[in-house]
Amino acid sequence: xxxxxxxxxxxxxxxxxxxxxxxxxxxxxxxxxxxxxxxxxxxxxxxxxxxxxxxxxxxxxxxxxxxxxxxxxxxxxxxxxxxxxxxxxxxxxxxxxxxxxxxxxxxxxxxxxxxxxxxxxxxxxxxxxxxxxxxxxxxxxxxxxxxxxxxxxxxxxxxxxxxxxxxxxxxxxxxxxxxxxxxxxxxxxxxxxxxxxxxxxxxxxxxxxxxxxxxxxxxxxxxxxxxxxxxxxxxxxxxxxxxxxxxxxxxxxxxxxxxxxxxxxxxxxxxxxxxxxxxxxxxxxxxxxxxxx
Amino acid sequence: xxxxxxxxxxxxxxxxxxxxxxxxxxxxxxxxxxxxxxxxxxxxxxxxxxxxxxxxxxxxxxxxxxxxxxxxxxxxxxxxxxxxxxxxxxxxxxxxxxxxxxxxxxxxxxxxxxxxxxxxxxxxxxxxxxxxxxxxxxxxxxxxxxxxxxxxxxxxxxxxxxxxx
Numbered sequence: 001x002x003x004x005x006x007x008x009x010x011x012x013x014x015x016x017x018x019x020x021x022x023x024x025x026x027x028x029x030x031x032x033x034x035x036x037x038x039x040x041x042x043x044x045x046x047x048x049x050x051x052x053x054x055x056x057x058x059x060x061x062x063x064x065x066x067x068x069x070x071x072x073x074x075x076x077x078x079x080x081x082x083x084x085x086x087x088x089x090x091x092x093x094x095x096x097x098x099x100x101x102x103x104x105x106x107x108x109x110x111x112x113x114x115x116x117x118x119x120x121x122x123x124x125x126x127x128x129x130x131x132x133x134x135x136x137x138x139x140x141x142x143x144x145x146x147x148x149x150x151x152x153x154x155x156x157x158x159x160x161x162x163x164x165x166x167x168x169x170x171x172x173x174x175x176x177x178x179x180x181x182x183x184x185x186x187x188x189x190x191x192x193x194x195x196x197x198x199x200x201x202x203x204x205x206x207x208x209x210x211x212x213x214x215x216x217x218x219x220x221x222x223x224x225x226x227x228x229x230x231x232x233x234x235x236x237x238x239x240x241x242x243x244x245x246x247x248x249x250x251x252x253x254x255x256x257x258x259x260x261x262x263x264x265x266x267x268x269x270x271x272x273x274x275x276x277x278x279x280x281x282x283x284x285x286x287x288x289x290x291x292x293x
Numbered sequence: 294x295x296x297x298x299x300x301x302x303x304x305x306x307x308x309x310x311x312x313x314x315x316x317x318x319x320x321x322x323x324x325x326x327x328x329x330x331x332x333x334x335x336x337x338x339x340x341x342x343x344x345x346x347x348x349x350x351x352x353x354x355x356x357x358x359x360x361x362x363x364x365x366x367x368x369x370x371x372x373x374x375x376x377x378x379x380x381x382x383x384x385x386x387x388x389x390x391x392x393x394x395x396x397x398x399x400x401x402x403x404x405x406x407x408x409x410x411x412x413x414x415x416x417x418x419x420x421x422x423x424x425x426x427x428x429x430x431x432x433x434x435x436x437x438x439x440x441x442x443x444x445x446x447x448x449x450x451x452x453x454x455x456x457x458x
Contacts, residue, residue, distance in 0.1 A: 037438040042431055048402055056409025125335035156413055157335075158349075184337065210337030225334030 070187060071123075071166060074148045081242035082133065083140035085257060087281060092248035094286035096258020098134075099227040101266055101291070106219035108270075109202075111178035115218035115270035119167065120195065120203045122185035124154030128213040129164035130228035133241060134259035135215070136165055141264055141278045142271075143174025150238055154187055159230040163238040168192055176271050177218075184212075217263070218270035221291075228255045261287035304436035305376040308429060312374050315425040316367035322360035322418055326352075346416035351407035359404065363422060366397060370429065379436075387437065394433035397426045 109116040119135065121128035129152070136145065147170050153162040167181035182193040195203070203214050206222055215223040232252050233241055244252040265288035268279035278284065346352065352359050372378065373390045401423045408415045 034435070034438045038431065038435045041434045045398055045402070045427060045430065049405055052402070052406045052409050056406075056413065122335060122337070127335055207334070207337075211334035212337065213334070 071149045071151045071168070074150045074165060078150070078238055078242050079145070079148060081239075082137055082245065085137060085245045085253075085260075087283075089246050089248045089253065090257055090261060091281060091283035091286075093254055093257040093261065094283050095262055095290035096254035097251070098255070098258035098262040098287065098290070099223070100262060101215070101217065101221035101223040104220065104222050106216075109216060109219040111180070114174070114176065114178045115267070116178045116180060116216075117218065117267065118199055118202065118216040119179070119181040119213065120199070120215075121167070121181075121183055121213040122189075123151055123166050123168065123183050123187040123192065124157055124185055124189050125212040126153040126157055126159035126162045126230040127226040128183075129153035129159075129162035130226070130230040130233055130256075131213050131215075131223075131259070132165045132167070133233075133245075133256045134228055134263060137245070137256065137260035138263035138267065139172065139174075139177075139179060142176045142267060142275070143172055143179070146171045146173070151187060153230070154189070159234060162230045162233050163236065163241060176274055177267060215263075217266045220270050221266040228259050257283075258287070262291055265291050300379045300436050300440040304432075304440070305374060305379045308374040308432045308436065309371065309376075311425055311429045311432060312367055312371040315422060315429065316364060316371055318418065318422045318425065319360055319363035319367050322422070323358065323364050326358050326360045346408060346412055346414055346419060349407070349412050351404070351411060363400075366393070366400075369393065370397070374433075390433055391437055394430045398430040401426045 109118060117139070121132070136148070139145070149166050149169060151164060151166045153159065153164060155161055166183055168183040168186075170181065172179040172181070180199060182195050182199070184191070184193055184195060186192045202216060204210060206216075206224055207214055211224060213223070213225070213227075215221075232255055236244075236252070241252060241256075244250040245257055247253050248257070261283045264278060264284050268274075268284065268288065269291075271279070273279035354362055370390075370393050373386065373393060378386055378390070404419065405423060408419070
């Protein structure tokens with residue numbers, strides 16, 4: 001009898017040990033399954049993200065390397081149309097739909113004893129593209145550009161291929177004001193012009209890590225970012241835009257001529273209203289009233 | 294209604310904070326979408342351009358701002374990831390939880406595609422939401438995988454039953 005009981009106990013212990021071993025084995029298999037499920041989920045998502053990032057970055061660089069530089073000398077007719085907008089049109093437009101620059105009380109910005117206008121932009125930037133029309137128009141009232149070139153904003157950016165001018169390689173002569181105009185990046189985003197440390201400090205002071213376009217008018221007025229809406233220029237050629245500047249009822253004229261009048265008024269406040277013929281024009285004076293609130 | 298095994302104890306304490314963080318970020322982006330004036334400028338920092346991303350055509354889905362849709366999503370996930378929801382052994386609740394996590398990561402993949410391939414610009418705030426959604430996805434998958442295993446571990450197999458006879 002005792003021999004039978006001992007045998008039964010041995011058999012029972014053995015069965016429990018086998019069951020425990022099976023449970024341990026199953027737990028190991030389940031842990032492995034968990035890890036496979038979790039790891040495969042993570043790897044799948046990361047793999048898809050990696051493919052997207054590679055496709056995105058190679059497609060952008062591919063378009064960059066194949067896009068030719070689109071800088072070309074601005075035609076005399078185009079320059080004449082922009083710099084020769086009839087006075088009657090400018091007076092009728094006044095401030096138009098211009099964005100008012102912000103009045104600041106910085107130390108006077110000068111160069112060679114003349115009030116300095118500082119522009120910092122980039123050729124790829126669509127907001128710079130739109131604003132340059134008004135800048136060229138306004139600055140032409142105080143001096144003369146030489147070597148002005150045409151270009152278009154970046155092909156892969158918002159408002160792609162907005163027709164515009166570029167200040168890269170341009171010279172400007174004026175007896176009244178000085179101009180420092182820098183295009184820091186080209187149409188593809190590559191580095192272009194350099195900027196002095198003093199100008200860079202001023203630019204960063206108002207734009208943080210740096211934003212385009214930036215305009216500082218003699219330490220009295222500052223513009224950052226969009227002024228003229230590049231959406232207004234969508235689908236238009238440079239010649240189309242220039243032609244519309246002479247129609248005071250055209251939204252393009254109201255935006256660009258209006259902004260030019262406001263920039264002119266701001267510059268006049270730094271030049272003591274010189275030259276008088278420019279600064280006392282009705283359109284400029286209307287813009288000045290809007291500028292001063 | 295079919296019942297499931299209980300979720301691991303860590304599940305609500307890992308997933309719920311993630312959902313709340315995602316909700317906070319989405320609410321911020323929604324507020325910015327509706328209130329911030331569009332002082333648009335081109336950044337000199339190149340590809341990092343939050344304004345470009347948040348004002349793009351891809352920032353809306355069927356007319357609904359993505360930020361707002363994200364806020365609604367994270368609110369729903371917050372409810373599904375409460376401790377009481379995890380304690381519920383309801384299969385539909387589990388399916389909603391897993392489905393939500395999968396839908397969230399699917400949306401993230403689309404938005405990352407939009408940023409890198411279409412817009413060639415990224416928004417750091419949006420990237421933060423994407424990372425939270427990814428972490429939430431991993432945590433929910435892990436919790437579901439864990440919870441099923443707990444039940445299976447305790448359930449005797451035929452081999453165990455035979456060995457104990």
